[in-house]
């Protein structure tokens with residue numbers, strides 16, 4: 001059969017392959033261990049930390065979707081990142097982008113600074129001179145996240161991979177924001193793809209998981225060895241759930257993307273929006289590259305609210321359909337404030353350098369009816385406009401301008417908790 005389309009690979013994951021009872025949907029193997037045929041005669045499987053049929057099925061499907069040769073399914077997206085870093089030694093240099101997911105940034109910086117696990121070079125891929133900067137450092141690994149979280153900046157994967165080949169460096173691409181439906185980094189020259197499968201791959205916000213997909217058996221074997229050694233392989237139940245979610249990946253993404261396009265169009269016309277970040281906008285600096293290396297612009301967007309940051313609680317609490325929560329990529333629409341939520345583990349200077357301002361808001365657009373989503377946003381903007389007028393009036397007559405105290409308290413993040421995000 002000719003090469004199958006992404007939608008077909010996803011929809012048919014494990015379907016009608018059961019050899020025991022001809023079950024259409026593949027079974028879930030919850031067992032932790034497997035009986036040997038006889039003394040010194042192990043079967044294909046022996047212990048589920050190392051191998052599990054349900055997890056293997058997910059890995060094989062994800063490898064096919066990304067056009068890779070081997071996938072290692074891990075317990076979370078962060079453990080997938082940690083796994084890739086096992087390829088580095090203290091003398092190696094890792095290049096990371098200055099505006100990646102806050103949890104990845106925390107992992108890279110803490111392993112480099114507190115464990116001397118590798119040397120670190122933080123690069124702004126949006127500024128001229130990045131290639132010279134990287135060449136000078138002669139890195140062993142270059143980490144990319146494109147589009148980036150939360151500003152949707154685009155990096156030219158092909159250009160970075162060409163440079164990496166000359167430098168004999170590995171390129172790892174975090175493809176969480178798009179999924180293989182919209183971008184396939186291995187085909188652009190990358191060596192390893194990372195996903196937080198918690199997001200679009202599973203798509204229902206009911207598990208956490210991760211995966212590394214490799215372009216070579218050698219890399220895959222090395223990483224699989226480390227995953228077993230570290231004990232960070234994914235749970236069979238989570239793999240089963242992820243397979244179930246994965247089967248609808250393509251139609252979900254298409255619908256979410258269509259909704260996101262409407263939301264972006266709406267935001268761009270809002271007087272209370274200072275700037276919209278979405279690679280599908282022709283004025284986005286990465287628009288042309290996104291068009292060349294992606295097959296769609298995705299369902300994530302961010303914007304700066306054109307109001308005092310003190311009015312953010314008014315906006316968030318007025319929303320009924322956009323749930324204020326961490327994470328992204330589920331079928332439900334979510335909203336978050338990166339500065340105090342997903343990127344709270346970046347210090348103020350790192351946030352400023354990355355361009356994460358105090359009124360930056362990130363949306364993960366879901367599959368709800370888009371008219372309802374726009375109506376929800378509109379009434380929240382109206383609530384902010386009204387609160388702003390009231391504050392101006394209070395200022396004019398000399399009373400306090402502060403927004404409702406309770407709302408402010410609700411919005412403030414507990415610093416002890418933010419360390420875990």
Ligand SMILES: Cc1ncc(COP(=O)(O)O)c(C=O)c1O
Pocket residue numbers: 076077078079101103104145149174176177195196197198208209210327
């Ligand atoms: C781009 C990106 N990479 C990696 C991760 C980490 O994944 P997980 O939360 O599944 O550990 C996240 C989580 O938000 C993410 O957004």
